[in-house]
Amino acid sequence: MDEANETAQDSVPRIDGYGFVRPAEFDYAFYEEFIARYHVVLTRRAIKWSKLLQQSAAVEKNMKVKRYIRKGIPNEHRSHVWMVVSGAQAQMDMNTGYFRRMFTEGEKNPKLLDLVITDLNRTFPDNVLFQKNANPSLQKDLYNVLVAYGQHNKTVGYCQGMNFIAGYLILVTKDEEKAFWLMDALIGQILPDYYSPAMTGLKTDQEVLGDLVKKKIPSVAQLIETHGVMWTLLVSRWFICLFIDILPVETVLRIWDCLFFEGSKVIFRVALTLIKQSQASIMEARNFPDICDKFKEITKGEFVTDCHYFMQKIFAEPGSLSKTTIDKLREKQRLKLISEEK
């Protein structure tokens, strides 16, 4: 470790604000430099948001709010704003007691319980709040949310990946019930069917990304086709985990700000930006394993750590990405998938 990193390590806490222990290879020096800059942004945003929410806590869907959200929701307002803009709050208000009933009442599907329990210890072992013997341990909240959701949405039940999503929602909301309703907004409305047993939405979106890369970054698409690499090998985790464990926590939360407000299109923006930004490096790949290595590398480093700059990039770098285009491509790929599976 170099000297700058050692000095920075003294001032940057080993455990981040969400309870995650920073990995051994963490770039303390860059982080310290970035966070100093970012604090200025956060302070400015906090003042703006306080004013906005003083006028109305309802958070209307307008251009100003969209702009505000793209610049980041301050931590103290994040839970509230997600709840309101996603419609989760309205659902929760209309269904008082529903969440509690879902995990307390009725016969539980034993297979569901089995799957959830298998993953409890395997969800954020690097987070002190999720340790089994933490007091209180968020594993209990995680269990409740996942079991309730599986009982509520029987088609989806439990799919690996949902544990990480529920975990983030619990960390942000600090409230099981809110986490449950946000989960329902995400899986039930915002995302196509990524988590249902057939995973059609996931398979579709991976191919849609392929189409978009072909259109916007053709050399990379060509490279991937030449070496016969399937998109699903490279990006399945990006979609299923919504960038958890792929990108830094703060960056993921900034992406989710937009996801809750603008919908699933933002996932393509992030993916395209990651690929385009590292286009030159990806093009150095000479074979199948190289390409896979590259797609892991491009989600690391300073570019993704500086979440504020990264978020500006995702709305500029990939160029226009209309809902009509996405809808058309999704329909095309979905039909193709169905005909191939027959």
Place this chain on the structure above:
Amino acid sequence: MSRKKSQKSKGSNSPSSCGIPPAKENGKVGSEAHTNGMVLSGRPSLSNSGEFYDIAFKVMLVGDSGVGKTCLLVRFKDGAFLAGSFISTVGIDFRNKVLNVDGVKVKLQIWDTAGQERFRSVTHAYYRDAHALLLLYDVTNKSSFDNIQAWLTEIHEYAQKDVVIMLLGNKVDSTHERVVKIEDGERLAKEYGVPFMETSAKSGLNVDLAFIAIAKELKHRSMKLPNEPKFKLHDYVKKEVKGSGCCKS
């Protein structure tokens, strides 16, 4: 990308019938590169991680959720096992390790897959790219053993005909919780004609051996010296495998 396209490009990439990639894809070694049946001399190529290698293979880990696929991989890759430090694998992920096999640097790109049933519709698409498959069950979990037949059926349906398969009974360190006897594993392996061993990602028992045996088999298949004796995977495994040190029949 459609399955058809990939298969086509795969065929055109691989001169060898078994689907093993040409040894020197990046051409850095120029005239020293032979793509088929020749030992490679001279300087190896440099992978992205900065490690030199002569030849690369894709290995996949499959088996039910929670049998210890990731733990096994981490034990092999880093020689470490930290209880409670593993996350459930979502979709598919990989780690690389370069091994020295009889003087040849073999890069194994090891794909770790999600065990949950619904991911199989996604992961079976990867099977055809794999040169070897390590199929795991957990000796403390009967249903993970009972599902092995279903896994083998799927493997035979989707993988390359000559894919190298090895059956591993993991977690043998948990002697008190064991419910699947070593004989059960041996019998099943014999029935399907695949090599078998019991492993422990926790203690490290037979972990390196499993990967080294695979690497040796793949290396011998792809670049065989004219007067080199044929490598026999089954015999090698039988000779090298270690017992778990208790519960012997």
